[in-house]
Amino acid sequence: MTPPQAEPAVELRGITKRFPGTLANDSVDLTVSAGEIHALMGENGAGKSTLMSVLYGMERPDAGTIRVDGREVSFAGPAGAMAAGLGMVHQNFKLFDSLTVAENVVYAAEPRRFGLVDRAAARRRVRELAEEHGLAVDPDARVGDLPVGLRQRVEILKLLHRGARTLILDEPTAVLTPAEADALFAVLKSLAAQGRTVILVTHKLREVLEGSDRVTVLRDGRVVARLVTAETTADEIAAAMTGRAVELDRVHAPGTPGDVVLDLTGLATDGVRDLELAVRAGEIVGIAGVAGNGQSELVEALAGLRPVTAGRVALRGRDITHASATERRAHGLAYVPEDRHAVGTAPAASVADNLAMGHHRTSLSSRGLLSPAAVRAHARRLVERFGIKAATEEVPASALSGGNLQKLLIGRELAHEAPLLLVEQPTRGVDIGAVQNIHDQLIAYRDAGHAVLLVSAELSEIRGLADRVLVMYEGRITATYQKDEADERSLGLAMAGGGTAPVEAVD
Amino acid sequence: MFLDSDLLMSALRALTPILLAALGGALCERAGVFNIGLEGMMLLGCFTSVATSWFTGSPWLGVLAAALAAAAYSLILAVGAVTLRGDAVVLGIAMNLLAVGLTSFLLRTVFGVQGTFDDPTLAGLPLVGGFTPLAYLAWAAVAVAALLLSRHVWGLRLRGVGEAPDAAATLGVSPAKYKYGAVLVSGVLCGLAGAQLALGNVTLFSENMTAGRGWIAVVAVMLGRAAPLGVLLAALLFGLAEAAGFRLQGVGLPQQATDAAPYVVTLAALFLSTARRRRRRTPTSGVAA
Numbered sequence: 001m002t003p004p005q006a007e008p009a010v011e012l013r014g015i016t017k018r019f020p021g022t023l024a025n026d027s028v029d030l031t032v033s034a035g036e037i038h039a040l041m042g043e044n045g046a047g048k049s050t051l052m053s054v055l056y057g058m059e060r061p062d063a064g065t066i067r068v069d070g071r072e073v074s075f076a077g078p079a080g081a082m083a084a085g086l087g088m089v090h091q092n093f094k095l096f097d098s099l100t101v102a103e104n105v106v107y108a109a110e111p112r113r114f115g116l117v118d119r120a121a122a123r124r125r126v127r128e129l130a131e132e133h134g135l136a137v138d139p140d141a142r143v144g145d146l147p148v149g150l151r152q153r154v155e156i157l158k159l160l161h162r163g164a165r166t167l168i169l170d171e172p173t174a175v176l177t178p179a180e181a182d183a184l185f186a187v188l189k190s191l192a193a194q195g196r197t198v199i200l201v202t203h204k205l206r207e208v209l210e211g212s213d214r215v216t217v218l219r220d221g222r223v224v225a226r227l228v229t230a231e232t233t234a235d236e237i238a239a240a241m242t243g244r245a246v247e248l249d250r251v252h253a254p255g256t257p258g259d260v261v262l263d264l265t266g267l268a269t270d271g272v273r274d275l276e277l278a279v280r281a282g283e284i285v286g287i288a289g290v291a292g293n294g295q296s297e298l299v300e301a302l303a304g305l306r307p308v309t310a311g312r313v314a315l316r317g318r319d320i321t322h323a324s325a326t327e328r329r330a331h332g333l334a335y336v337p338e339d340r341h342a343v344g345t346a347p348a349a350s351v352a353d354n355l356a357m358g359h360h361r362t363s364l365s366s367r368g369l370l371s372p373a374a375v376r377a378h379a380r381r382l383v384e385r386f387g388i389k390a391a392t393e394e395v396p397a398s399a400l401s402g403g404n405l406q407k408l409l410i411g412r413e414l415a416h417e418a419p420l421l422l423v424e425q426p427t428r429g430v431d432i433g434a435v436q437n438i439h440d441q442l443i444a445y446r447d448a449g450h451a452v453l454l455v456s457a458e459l460s461e462i463r464g465l466a467d468r469v470l471v472m473y474e475g476r477i478t479a480t481y482q483k484d485e486a487d488e489r490s491l492g493l494a495m496a497g498g499g500t501a502p503v504e505a506v507d
Numbered sequence: 508m509f510l511d512s513d514l515l516m517s518a519l520r521a522l523t524p525i526l527l528a529a530l531g532g533a534l535c536e537r538a539g540v541f542n543i544g545l546e547g548m549m550l551l552g553c554f555t556s557v558a559t560s561w562f563t564g565s566p567w568l569g570v571l572a573a574a575l576a577a578a579a580y581s582l583i584l585a586v587g588a589v590t591l592r593g594d595a596v597v598l599g600i601a602m603n604l605l606a607v608g609l610t611s612f613l614l615r616t617v618f619g620v621q622g623t624f625d626d627p628t629l630a631g632l633p634l635v636g637g638f639t640p641l642a643y644l645a646w647a648a649v650a651v652a653a654l655l656l657s658r659h660v661w662g663l664r665l666r667g668v669g670e671a672p673d674a675a676a677t678l679g680v681s682p683a684k685y686k687y688g689a690v691l692v693s694g695v696l697c698g699l700a701g702a703q704l705a706l707g708n709v710t711l712f713s714e715n716m717t718a719g720r721g722w723i724a725v726v727a728v729m730l731g732r733a734a735p736l737g738v739l740l741a742a743l744l745f746g747l748a749e750a751a752g753f754r755l756q757g758v759g760l761p762q763q764a765t766d767a768a769p770y771v772v773t774l775a776a777l778f779l780s781t782a783r784r785r786r787r788r789t790p791t792s793g794v795a796a
Binding site: 077078079082088090094095096097098099103107108109110112115116117119158 | 654658659660663664666667670671673674675676677678679680
């Protein structure tokens, strides 16, 4: 009923995009008004990325029209979209690490003098934009040296330098600390207040509720809900995304800790030092921290993939400080690595073979020969038990969606029934539905009397699962919380290096 | 007395072909194409320059023909590695092997000789102040390449393409275009390097006369971190080694030993530079020490 004010900044009508075997977008309509922050939500494979690729000229739609600022457009590539005032910050930043901030910002749109890059003008331009939009960053810093939050600023500055009026951000907070995410939203809101338009592609409910004006939800390539943020709830959005009611942010009941399973004393490795830590049977210990503060190195050292330079690691009372990965596994360690594609699975191998890995030493072979029948039976058991969706056990692991691949990996490791499970980022990039399943599995594993060391950048996950929460900052544990003490604010503060650091060594 | 101006002059003469080829290699490296076909392109340049100079009587036409022929030859790498996404190392090795066979074959069919073609009437490049004009061109090319890479719009885009082609593409810069450009320019420079070798350093063509100079240029690219000035310093090191080796023959060392000097220096330089780099890499991540 509202009279049409200005033209919508972006208007997609009837966008259909087919890929062999899938209908990625099925007649999708999306209207984004000028000056709003519009969240585009949906699970993996719902068609968000395809829709944005179509809008940004990276994919051609099979049907449908695109209007930008009221004019119908058809882009041959991102350059055309940029010329029309669109700009996209990709989930994996598209930056040149060895170049400076200023060079990154002006790349391919350089201020020039006599054909040479006018570096003074480039620096000036970055400073002006940074000041105007509250995106402070040193124009002469090398991008590779910057923390991830600043790198994102460079991406946004890049778009603003090109005069983008509509900014598309793909999962912008996946790699940010809570504080950095808050800062990002402050910037986005001020951009919107200036009349720029922001399209936020995300599956994080919290930030959508706090930061957006309207929400469009996709499921299976179709729009299933158009909501005004102020009038909706997290449960309503989650239900639209998954097609069923989902219980969000459950905090599981604490476990009952038993004997110490893993005991670290004075552990040091690359990027980690003076680490004291014990994990008991029937307990999940969560390590929170911003990526790059030593968590990955710690877990790799525990898994036997990285040498320990000082200190001692004991597993069930036995010293495994310098044991090989094989010896550790034999003594009762299972490991779900962070990078499920490159480390956790072999993408070209079949689902059955991937599920057999590790088990090939114990249950699936005799006299050094694998039994194909046992491998198949083992695979069928795990596929059934963990609800892995795969056409057959023979398809390559690369054919599975991210969530299903993660279920495969976690299922395989849980099946070892090892006394200690190391698990890193178990639900990164995994759908809400699968997250619930994975969390339930981890809790059941703990309740069966196993010890779990969980590393996650997702605060709600840590708070929901862990019996104790440790915060790692610059290679050390700087804060410890019991389950009920760990609120989001103090955790976020500790992750950023602030707050109450219980042990602060002087060096 | 050993390190006198004569030695320096002969080092500077020896370094010219290596420098030209290495500049081309550095451009490719910066554009993200690992070019180890320098040797083959250079050898083709040697033959083309000698043949053209012989038949036209003009060494300048020889230089031009060498540049064009090597540039055309470099298309094997450009098409293979950039358009068809083949492995640049395999392509480079194939180019080097093919060039040896091709030039030996042409030597026989065109000149009817085996081993070496040598004739007093073959016109070489004139010397100006003790150096061929190509030597001056090579030094100028260092300055031009340094300026282009660090300050020019093309240089910025080329470096970006080499580091993150996807990122460049999203900003509307075609990585393929810049990679083709770098490979073709490296072809031209290697052609000039070949002409310098066959019409400047000596005036003849003999089979496989580049004798590893293209490979030394590849090492110079690594040693100089693909920066024009770094490449110049690395080439100077090899030039000095070659000149010193020649000088040592006068002292009575066997020729086979002194000829090995540049290659020994190459190996030593490679060992030292990788060892240094590895040591720098070990202390990891942003943890305060």
